[in-house]
Amino acid sequence: MTDIETILESLEKTAEQLYSDLEAGNTESQAKIELVSSLMNLQVANYSAQEEINKAKEDTNKERQALDLLQLDIQNIRYQHEHLRQTIEGCNRFKSTHEDLQLVDMEDFASRHKTEGLDEHQIMIERLRDERDLRLQLFVKMTELNREKSKLVDENNKRKSDLDKLDGSLSRFITQAEPIRDILEQ
Known part of the structure; x- marks a missing residue:
């Protein structure tokens, strides 16, 4: 279970506790404090998850750029190889006087x-x-x-x-x- 799932379970239990306290007429219950605390934990976990997602996207973009550069290098090498092959063929076909x-x-x-x-x-x-x-x-x-x-x-x-x-x-x-x-x- 992830931190967010644990916090969501805790929120669910706290919300049920708060609901039952409110039905009983208790407005200043411990469940309210726990609910606010759980919401803050959820915000922190959400922020951490967003940071991880952004970092993963950033890493993915860096890897994609590196891969694009490698593919461009491969394409350049293929072009140079073909150019050199044609040059060699031209030299081999050349008949000197x-x-x-x-x-x-x-x-x-x-x-x-x-x-x-x-x-x-x-x-x-x-x-x-x-x-x-x-x-x-x-x-x-x-x-x-x-x-x-x-x-x-x-x-x-x-x-x-x-x-x-x-x-x-x-x-x-x-x-x-x-x-x-x-x-x-x-």
């Missing part, structure tokens, strides 16, 4: 460069740098050869035009020398 390059054979590269102590990534970076340097050298050489070719083409064109002029002059000379030849042949 260096994979399409025809690099110098590894043996040839290793014979010209120190590869000891380097991991796979560092070796690939060095191979790409080497390829860039080789291609730059080839580009410079190709540019020089193109300049030389251009000069040679210009020279050939000049000689051809000179030969064309000479051919025209020679044709005119032959036609002009024709009468001389006829005279010399007679």
